[in-house]
Amino acid sequence: MRIAERLSSDAAVLESTSIRWPPSAQLWRGLAYAAMALAVLLVGLPMYWMLLGAFKTNQEIFTSPPTWIPLAPTLDNFPAAWRQAPFGHFYVNSLIYTLVSGSAKLLQAIFCAYAFAFLRFPRKNLVFLLLLMALMIPDEFTVLPNFLTLANFGWTDTYQGLLLPGFVSAFGTFLLRQHFLSLPREVLDAARVDGAGHLRGLWSVVLPMSRPVLATLVLLTVVQRWNDYLWPLIITNSTEMRPLSVGIALLFQKETGTLWGVVMAGTLYVVLPVLILFLLVQRHIVEGIAAGAVKG
Numbered sequence: 001m002r003i004a005e006r007l008s009s010d011a012a013v014l015e016s017t018s019i020r021w022p023p024s025a026q027l028w029r030g031l032a033y034a035a036m037a038l039a040v041l042l043v044g045l046p047m048y049w050m051l052l053g054a055f056k057t058n059q060e061i062f063t064s065p066p067t068w069i070p071l072a073p074t075l076d077n078f079p080a081a082w083r084q085a086p087f088g089h090f091y092v093n094s095l096i097y098t099l100v101s102g103s104a105k106l107l108q109a110i111f112c113a114y115a116f117a118f119l120r121f122p123r124k125n126l127v128f129l130l131l132l133m134a135l136m137i138p139d140e141f142t143v144l145p146n147f148l149t150l151a152n153f154g155w156t157d158t159y160q161g162l163l164l165p166g167f168v169s170a171f172g173t174f175l176l177r178q179h180f181l182s183l184p185r186e187v188l189d190a191a192r193v194d195g196a197g198h199l200r201g202l203w204s205v206v207l208p209m210s211r212p213v214l215a216t217l218v219l220l221t222v223v224q225r226w227n228d229y230l231w232p233l234i235i236t237n238s239t240e241m242r243p244l245s246v247g248i249a250l251l252f253q254k255e256t257g258t259l260w261g262v263v264m265a266g267t268l269y270v271v272l273p274v275l276i277l278f279l280l281v282q283r284h285i286v287e288g289i290a291a292g293a294v295k296g
Helices: 002-017 023-054 077-084 087-118 124-135 139-152 159-166 170-181 185-193 198-206 208-227 230-235 244-251 260-295
Strands: none
Touching (some): 023 260, 077 260, 087 124, 087 244, 124 170, 139 159, 139 230, 159 230, 170 208, 185 198, 208 244, 208 260, 244 260
């Protein structure tokens, strides 16, 4: 009985001393939750409508009022989309474009960021300033010069023309450089005392402490490469060389009318790999951030 009375008294004390939000703070907190709910709705509603359309017939898609659950779910749209466009070629080209170009971009960002953070060379600040200036130039401004340069080499509609302009990442270099500067230099100095060179220090010390930022950069790079549309559209001419982001346009039929269920199913072919990757990498990002917060 005494234990129960003590627990009840402790609970009463905690309840009386608990933090009570003022009315203004509660209002701002409610507005924040409302804004997050609106953001989720704006992002999730088109995705949900795309998912519904992939399992609907073309007639049901145009019914009014719209149905939010398919009345007669069908899987015919998926094989129809696969037959209507050569998705096998599209997947191969997208994987090559994403993996090769993304890996080269990530390696360039890692090595350049390490050089800017830990090495000494003449005019380092000036070179970094030029890098920051490159961040201010939209990618669309570089499309025409890159195309003319590669066309002079005869690299249009080739893998080297498709891949080469994506080997450099000014944003990734900037992001990693800022993170590398925040790492404790004592750990890297201790590795150098033990005889580790720059490559060993980068591989064994810097990169393990940078897993959250690396995971974030990998995710951003993969999504950007996988969804890239403008450059593959301009540099490729044949259907066999085009990735998913460009090749999906073959599903739109101007003469006979577009089958929107087939288009939605083909869009799922594009979205699902990136969505699965995000779900896998998100766990590592959260774990890495939590581990970094605990290490202080």
